[in-house]
Amino acid sequence: MYAPGESPAFDKLREDVEGLGISYAMTAEKFLNSRADYDAVTNTLRISRESYENYRINVERAELRRDIVHELSHARQYKTLLDGARGAQARRQRLVQQARSMSEEEFVRFRWSNELEAERTAWEVHNQAVASFEKGRSTTGFSPAFLKRIADKRLEDFSDNKAAYEREFRTDYRSMVLESRPSRSP
Ligand SMILES: [Zn+2]
Numbered sequence: 001m002y003a004p005g006e007s008p009a010f011d012k013l014r015e016d017v018e019g020l021g022i023s024y025a026m027t028a029e030k031f032l033n034s035r036a037d038y039d040a041v042t043n044t045l046r047i048s049r050e051s052y053e054n055y056r057i058n059v060e061r062a063e064l065r066r067d068i069v070h071e072l073s074h075a076r077q078y079k080t081l082l083d084g085a086r087g088a089q090a091r092r093q094r095l096v097q098q099a100r101s102m103s104e105e106e107f108v109r110f111r112w113s114n115e116l117e118a119e120r121t122a123w124e125v126h127n128q129a130v131a132s133f134e135k136g137r138s139t140t141g142f143s144p145a146f147l148k149r150i151a152d153k154r155l156e157d158f159s160d161n162k163a164a165y166e167r168e169f170r171t172d173y174r175s176m177v178l179e180s181r182p183s184r185s186p
Pocket of ligand 1: 070071074115118
């Protein structure tokens with residue numbers, strides 16, 4: 001996706017998710033506000049087929065790469081929680097346990113802060129890649145303060161979708177916490 005050294009933040013992310021055994025799949029499905037999606041239960045990063053076809057003809061390449069970085073950041077966020085959990089069932093169990101340790105409001109806040117962190121990483125990687133390209137063309141490059149201002153603005157735009165995300169988190173929470181009460185055997 002990015003050449004080594006092009007973005008230190010991506011090099012770090014790649015190192016962090018290496019060995020997690022993430023599967024990649026192409027799908028016709030549409031995702032909320034993104035060209036890709038990471039499912040922590042099945043450990044699968046799904047990429048919209050349409051976006052991938054576009055990518056191959058040089059349309060919205062930067063956008064798809066950025067969305068994939070965002071999703072890989074989610075995989076990294078779950079790394080500790082899901083460490084050693086083998087298979088979808090074991091992974092789901094850990095996710096359910098985590099959700100049940102929180103109230104619905106806490107869960108929604110937690111998931112939203114994960115979104116912001118993932119999106120900030122995506123823009124950080126994007127900006128570093130742009131800056132490293134610019135550096136190759138001129139001697140000035142962009143100042144870190146300038147790049148941070150851009151990332152802040154992008155995060156503001158991203159937050160326009162906060163309500164839609166929160167609805168999804170609530171649905172997730174309810175499906176995990178309400179449907180999964182353990183039925184105790186006598
Ligand atoms: Zn996300």
